[in-house]
Amino acid sequence: MxxxxxxxxxxxxxxxxxxxxxxxxxxxxxxxxxxxxxxxxxxxxxxxxxxxxxxxxxxxxxxxxxxxxxxxxxxxxxxxxxxxxxxxxxxxxxxxxxxxxxxxxxxxxxxxxxxxxxxxxxxxxxxxxxxxxxxxxxxxxxxxxxxxxxVGAFAVTRVTRRLHATAQVARRISGGALDARVDDPRTKDPTRPQDEVAAVAAALDSMASSLQSKLLAEQRFTADVAHELRTPLTGLHAAAELLPPGRPTELVRDRVAALRTLTEDLLEISRLDTGRERSELDTEPLAALAERVVRASGTETEVVVVRDLVVETDRRRLERVLGNLVANAHKHGRGPVSLTVDGSVVTVRDHGDGYPQYLVAHGPQRFRTEGGAKGHGLGLTIALGQAEVLGARLSFANAVDGGAVATLVLR
Known part of the structure; x- marks a missing residue:
């Protein structure tokens, strides 16, 4: 500039x-x-x-x-x-x-x-x-x-260059790269004079290390809990199948199925948190995939195809993203619900009260819902994580005339 x-x-x-x-x-x-x-x-x-x-x-x-x-x-x-x-x-x-x-x-x-x-x-x-x-x-x-x-420009440019490097690392950390570090050479050599920029760099590195450690511990805890729950839940599911028919049996089976779904969601989130998930690409007509997702959901969702496109993507992950968006629209919104395909852009919209403001501003947060809504807040979190694996961009907004709008842009 x-x-x-x-x-x-x-x-x-x-x-x-x-x-x-x-x-x-x-x-x-x-x-x-x-x-x-x-x-x-x-x-x-x-x-x-x-x-x-x-x-x-x-x-x-x-x-x-x-x-x-x-x-x-x-x-x-x-x-x-x-x-x-x-x-x-x-x-x-x-x-x-x-x-x-x-x-x-x-x-x-x-x-x-x-x-x-x-x-x-x-x-x-x-x-x-x-x-x-x-x-x-x-x-x-x-x-x-x-x-x-x-002389002043040279001195100031040296300082601003270091500040720029620190700001870049901070942006990478905020974007999820918790292993990013400034590594200012002044912080590694105690014999060198420590100026304010070095102090900020050291504080940022320390904060990132602490945050990374806590997040890794949380991820390990989530994964361990989910793994440990799978065995007793499998036993509960088998035992529930042996119960005599009746309303109590249906309630038990329903709760066991909910626990198994929650456990599988937690395991999927823990895998996404590790950042090691890789997509398996294949060519797929987007309109046909959208119609398949709607049929599998068993919901009354209108599929609108403005412009079809054959995309190179991971079919399983894309179906998971769209399935979660459709399920969320029916669970937390109101009909009619529509899924629109316009080239590489897929939009899922309902006509309910819209997304909470925190979700529009900061994205979905696990185990957080508002307004007495049922659920664990994991469906949209998984959809966002799978979209990132696909290299797609998933955004959330509220329509002017009411309703929630989730927009997936494939790359």
């Missing part, structure tokens, strides 16, 4: 450059003004002393009736009016003004009461000296500002 600086460094580097430039300009202006004022005062003071000294000699010669020297005259037309008035009033004074196109130091005093005796001293050399000094101040200030900007 900005020439000479990477995109990530633009804002901070620009602010630092502006700050450095402003401070350099202010400092250069202050020093330049001080030098200019000091040298000008010294130069003008020397010229004033010389002019007053000549005025004293000219006054003595004028009072003695001697011939006036060159540069001394009475009431010269070039004498500034303010200085003339001062001399006529009986005072002595000096002033720098142009005379015949060149800078002149004037000194004037009273002569015969109503006249002014004036002495002019050439001030051209002093004026040229001050002009040369001003040019030198401007050039040196420009060079100093340029050099400071280069």
């Amino acid at each position: 900005r020439l000479g600086l990477p995109q990530w460094a633009g804002t901070l580097a620009a602010k630092a450059a502006v700050f450095i430039t402003v401070m350099c300009c202010a400092l250069a202006a202050l020093l330049g003004i001080l030098v200019h004022v000091s040298v000008t005062n010294q130069t003008v003071g020397q010229a004033r002393e010389l002019a007053l000294s000549r005025l004293e000699d000219a006054t003595a010669a004028f009072e003695a009736g001697d011939t006036l020297r060159h540069g001394v005259s009475v009431d010269p037309p070039e004498l500034p009016d303010s200085l003339r008035e001062l001399a006529v009033a009986g005072e002595r004074g000096t002033m720098v003004a142009d005379s015949r196109g060149r800078p002149t130091m004037w000194a004037a005093g009273p002569a015969d009461g109503a006249h002014a005796l004036a002495v002019e001293v050439d001030y051209s050399q002093q004026a040229r000296t001050i002009e040369g000094l001003d040019r030198a101040i401007l050039w040196s200030s420009g060079l100093a500002i340029g050099a400071t900007l280069l």
Whole structure:
């Protein structure tokens, strides 16, 4: 975005450059003004002393009736009016003004009461000296500002580059890559000075390690619990099949089936959490697959085909995603429910109360439901995980006229 600086460094580097430039300009202006004022005062003071000294000699010669020297005259037309008035009033004074196109130091005093005796001293050399000094101040200030900007930009860019690396790692961690680390070399060598960026990098690495450890422990716990539940549930299922027919038996079988489904869902989530799931690709007509999913669900779901497309995907995983979306629409929404195929985009919509705001903003969360809804919140979590394995993008939104809309975009 900005020439000479990477995109990530633009804002901070620009602010630092502006700050450095402003401070350099202010400092250069202050020093330049001080030098200019000091040298000008010294130069003008020397010229004033010389002019007053000549005025004293000219006054003595004028009072003695001697011939006036060159540069001394009475009431010269070039004498500034303010200085003339001062001399006529009986005072002595000096002033720098142009005379015949060149800078002149004037000194004037009273002569015969109503006249002014004036002495002019050439001030051209002093004026040229001050002009040369001003040019030198401007050039040196420009060079100093340029050099400071280069050094400052180099230093700031080094810091922003490290900050950018830290921000990238933070984004990777938030995206699920918990093994990402900054690994700032300053944090590994205690003998090196530790600046604020190194402290932030170290804190981020420590946080990521702690978060990864806790998440892995949670995943292991979930997988272990699900595995341990499979054996007793298998026994319960077999025992329930031996019970005599009746309402109590149906209730037991129903609860055992629910527990087995929950256990299988937990096992599937634990496999997805490991990140080791790989899709087995095959070509599949998307419309036919959608109709097959609806038939298997046993629900009244309308299939709308806007534009069919043959996609390369994992059929089993895609059926799992669409099946969970359709089941969720019927379980938590209201009819009519429709599944629309438009090229590589598949949309499942119901006409219920819509998704909760937390789900739209942050995605599905396991074991969280709102509004008294039944379920464990695992169906959409599994659908999202399987979509990620497929390399697809699954998003959730609410329609303007009511209802939940889940959109799956295949790649």
